[in-house]
Amino acid sequence: EDKVVQSPLSLVVHEGDTVTLNCSYEVTNFRSLLWYKQEKKAPTFLFMLTSSGIEKKSGRLSSILDKKELSSILNITATQTGDSAIYLCAVEGTGANNLFFGTGTRLTVIP
């Protein structure tokens, strides 16, 4: 059964801290891994990682895919209160449009 597991489930840090969020997966016919940020409502896309693009960076956020370990990390440096959100990891497997999501990591950044 396809599965995506995220850890930790929740995390509380102070502004300025660096955090690392983890995502591991067991998915048949892995094609890509995606990270989303969900604040109050709908998830918004952050990164997509594939076999040909295993590291992505945007500002203070960066992500790496480890295909050997079947996992990915999302790093956020110099955290700000605006980074408080649920971070979702999703993996694309078999099927025309099939994404499997993890349960998410709830990050809270306190001033």
Place this chain on the structure above:
Amino acid sequence: NAGVTQTPKFQVLKTGQSMTLQCAQDMNHEYMSWYRQDPGMGLRLIHYSVGAGITDQGEVPNGYNVSRSTTEDFPLRLLSAAPSQTSVYFCASSYSRAGTDTQYFGPGTRLTVL
């Protein structure tokens, strides 16, 4: 562009009632999906469509029907609502496969079944 729109925002149903959740996008996206989000369960794919006239089942399709008569619209029908279908429902669309392209989510519909 309005992006992905969903109606209604909130809905309360009684067990056994049927209803349709509406989803529309104005970005000319071929790929559309319906997800449900439950506490501790993450997002789970209900049904998806890769173009007008083509739909397929996701991870949790039971109790739901979809159709895709136009590129813009992808309604989700609950045939006979059950309390287990209490959830937040998100519609999403993308130009190509969700795993290869940015997927845009609607604002969600919070459904409660009593």
